Amino acid sequence: MSTTSGSTSADKPLDFIRQIVDQDQKSGKHPTPVTRFPPEPNGFLHIGHAKSICLNFGISNEFGGRCHLRFDDTNPSKEEIEYVESIKQDVKWLGFDWQDNLFFASDYFDKLYEFAEQLIKRGKAYVCDLSAEEIRRYRGTLTEPGTDSPYRNRSEEENLELFRKMKDGVFADGSRVLRAKIDMSSTAIVMRDPVLYRILKTSHHRTGDKWCIYPMYDFTHCLSDMLEQISHSLCTLEFQDNRLLYDWVLDSLETPCHPRQIEFARLNLTYTVMSKRKLLQLVEENHVESWDDPRMLTISGLRRRGYTPRSIRNFCNLIGIGKKQSWIDMGVLENAVRDDLNETAPRVMGVIEPLKVVIDNYPEDQTEEISAQNHPQKPELGSRSLPFSRELYIEKNDFMEDPPRKFFRLGPGREVRLRYGYYITCVSYEKDADGKVTLLHCTYDPETRGGSSPDGRKVKGTIHWVSAKHAVDGDIHLYDRLFNVEHPDADKEVDFKSHLNPHSRDIVTGCKLEPSLGSIDAGVQVQFERQGYFCLDSVLSGPGKPVFNRVVTLRDSWARMNKQT
RNA sequence: UGGGGCGUAGCCAAGUGGCCAAGGCACCGGGUUUUGAUCCCGGCAUUCGUAGGUUCGAGUCCUACCGCCCCAGCCA
Numbered sequence: 049m050s051t052t053s054g055s056t057s058a059d060k061p062l063d064f065i066r067q068i069v070d071q072d073q074k075s076g077k078h079p080t081p082v083t084r085f086p087p088e089p090n091g092f093l094h095i096g097h098a099k100s101i102c103l104n105f106g107i108s109n110e111f112g113g114r115c116h117l118r119f120d121d122t123n124p125s126k127e128e129i130e131y132v133e134s135i136k137q138d139v140k141w142l143g144f145d146w147q148d149n150l151f152f153a154s155d156y157f158d159k160l161y162e163f164a165e166q167l168i169k170r171g172k173a174y175v176c177d178l179s180a181e182e183i184r185r186y187r188g189t190l191t192e193p194g195t196d197s198p199y200r201n202r203s204e205e206e207n208l209e210l211f212r213k214m215k216d217g218v219f220a221d222g223s224r225v226l227r228a229k230i231d232m233s234s235t236a237i238v239m240r241d242p243v244l245y246r247i248l249k250t251s252h253h254r255t256g257d258k259w260c261i262y263p264m265y266d267f268t269h270c271l272s273d274m275l276e277q278i279s280h281s282l283c284t285l286e287f288q289d290n291r292l293l294y295d296w297v298l299d300s301l302e303t304p305c306h307p308r309q310i311e312f313a314r315l316n317l318t319y320t321v322m323s324k325r326k327l328l329q330l331v332e333e334n335h336v337e338s339w340d341d342p343r344m345l346t347i348s349g350l351r352r353r354g355y356t357p358r359s360i361r362n363f364c365n366l367i368g369i370g371k372k373q374s375w376i377d378m379g380v381l382e383n384a385v386r387d388d389l390n391e392t393a394p395r396v397m398g399v400i401e402p403l404k405v406v407i408d409n410y411p412e413d414q415t416e417e418i419s420a421q422n423h424p425q426k427p428e429l430g431s432r433s434l435p436f437s438r439e440l441y442i443e444k445n446d447f448m449e450d451p452p453r454k455f456f457r458l459g460p461g462r463e464v465r466l467r468y469g470y471y472i473t474c475v476s477y478e479k480d481a482d483g484k485v486t487l488l489h490c491t492y493d494p495e496t497r498g499g500s501s502p503d504g505r506k507v508k509g510t511i512h513w514v515s516a517k518h519a520v521d522g523d524i525h526l527y528d529r530l531f532n533v534e535h536p537d538a539d540k541e542v543d544f545k546s547h548l549n550p551h552s553r554d555i556v557t558g559c560k561l562e563p564s565l566g567s568i569d570a571g572v573q574v575q576f577e578r579q580g581y582f583c584l585d586s587v588l589s590g591p592g593k594p595v596f597n598r599v600v601t602l603r604d605s606w607a608r609m610n611k612q613t
Numbered sequence: 614u615g616g617g618g619c620g621u622a623g624c625c626a627a628g629u630g631g632c633c634a635a636g637g638c639a640c641c642g643g644g645u646u647u648u649g650a651u652c653c654c655g656g657c658a659u660u661c662g663u664a665g666g667u668u669c670g671a672g673u674c675c676u677a678c679c680g681c682c683c684c685a686g687c688c689a
Contacts, residue, residue: 183687184685190616366637
């Protein structure tokens with residue numbers, strides 16, 4: 049079994065789709081499974097697509113098959129070449145390889161056209177002159193059957209002639225369509241003589257102006273699958289009805305194989321919205337900066353935020369595949385990055401909201417180099433050296449004027465350990481006119497260098513710090529969930545944007561970072577000890593002006609405890 | 614009132630008629646810890662949408678009912 053897909057464990061039970069693939073492989077029906085990921089190049093990929101990508105490419109990796117990347121580009125009025133490139137980049141970044149199996153439905157336009165003529169010759173398709181509005185009326189309703197189009201019984205010759213003229217551009221957009229001749233009284237609406245081709249005098253991003261008719265999804269998809277010898281065509285639940293048409297088209301034509309369509313539930317996540325329309329709205333109305341805003345659950349947004357490909361793959365493997373519409377808790381996604389980054393991210397110290405500390409009994413001009421581990425559980429990741437001096441910064445919320453008993457940090461007269469440094473005790477503090485604490489005076493115990501005392505005295509709290517004169521200044525963007533309710537778009541009467549979390553991005557300037565952070569590469573994740581995982585923003589950072597994104601916080605049982613009381 | 618699907622814990626999800634209904638997340642206890650992190654240990658469905666039925670035995674089979682999702686684009 050390949051491990052390309054991440055954390056596929058041998059003892060994990062197979063989902064229902066993998067069971068089918070497994071059986072088909074063992075029975076010899078499909079010794080080499082072939083799947084495909086078929087995006088329409090009309091937008092950016094998001095976490096929901098990642099589920100499909102991991103499923104299709106995952107199966108191909110696990111069963112020794114192939115997975116094609118095929119662009120479903122049959123509607124030139126919505127699609128753009130730019131999206132093709134971003135989709136390829138995203139799939140690649142997620143860690144999957146389509147090798148030389150890159151296809152476009154538009155590459156099949158000639159063949160598709162031939163199949164359409166074949167259908168006409170078999171008396172299974174006809175050109176219809178009804179307007180879009182009329183077709184809709186003739187279609188009937190959920191409970192009433194449709195009625196036959198007056199053009200339904202044209203002769204083969206007439207249909208062929210008209211269809212060729214459609215192709216040659218003699219008719220106006222929308223004036224005629226090619227329809228399948230199935231059953232206007234079918235209980236399945238998709239079978240009531242569905243449109244197969246429409247006239248669209250729009251140039252296509254790949255075929256240019258060659259075509260002025262374009263095939264519809266239902267006609268294109270099954271035939272594309274067939275042409276590529278796809279064994280298992282996986283799609284989401286809303287296509288269940290379409291399977292009837294998928295099978296009808298293939299059964300109505302002379303084809304060498306008949307791929308099996310299998311539907312699974314799309315991904316829904318709490319505290320976010322997933323539809324392309326709503327994501328677009330967030331961008332256009334400037335609720336976020338862009339498609340790759342770190343708050344967006346687009347693949348590019350997640351990448352910029354600092355999510356690792358592996359964490360996304362692990363997440364997709366974790367949530368499973370089923371037919372039940374479900375809502376995965378956002379915490380599961382967040383947990384997936386935490387788990388991954390906990391293993392791999394080097395630990396560093398950064399002070400987000402600095403409070404200056406003067407160690408009164410520390411020599412004025414002295415600087416010491418203190419050794420700090422890069423990962424306490426992984427000595428193989430080495431250590432680094434940290435400058436220590438008389439003036440430091442600590443986190444503002446690591447000091448309280450009147451701390452409760454369970455507060456293990458600094459307060460008047462209290463002693464804490466500076467991570468890898470010394471024990472210090474707060475002896476006094478200064479406040480400004482507004483009553484805000486501006487400076488702490490502490491003393492240190494020279495016997496406690498490195499963080500332990502010869503007398504074995506217990507110090508419960510350990511806090512992070514940065515030497516004031518060695519600190520690198522930077523900005524930090526504290527990202528949080530974009531919405532503050534579980535189901536932002538649950539109520540159709542309420543605008544989902546009214547649930548936007550005003551603190552989805554808190555920008556903090558003047559943060560004090562340990563020196564090594566001045567030369568870190570964009571996109572490399574580190575753990576700011578006691579706070580969370582961060583990475584340098586690839587867009588906003590400039591020379592000498594680092595901007596760090598918070599990928600996700602560390603679990604914080606202290607914060608949780610305070611929330612409850 | 615048509616058709617297609619789905620209902621196992623707060624959220625996912627195994628289970629394919631036979632020991633006490635996997636596992637993960639969340640939650641609650643406890644331990645280790647120079648990150649209130651990580652890690653470790655323990656707890657967490659007398660019950661599988663509901664009601665009947667078949668069977669020695671049913672979450673798994675049958676019947677009825679209830680609830681939720683999708684379908685009436687010349688979108689995919």
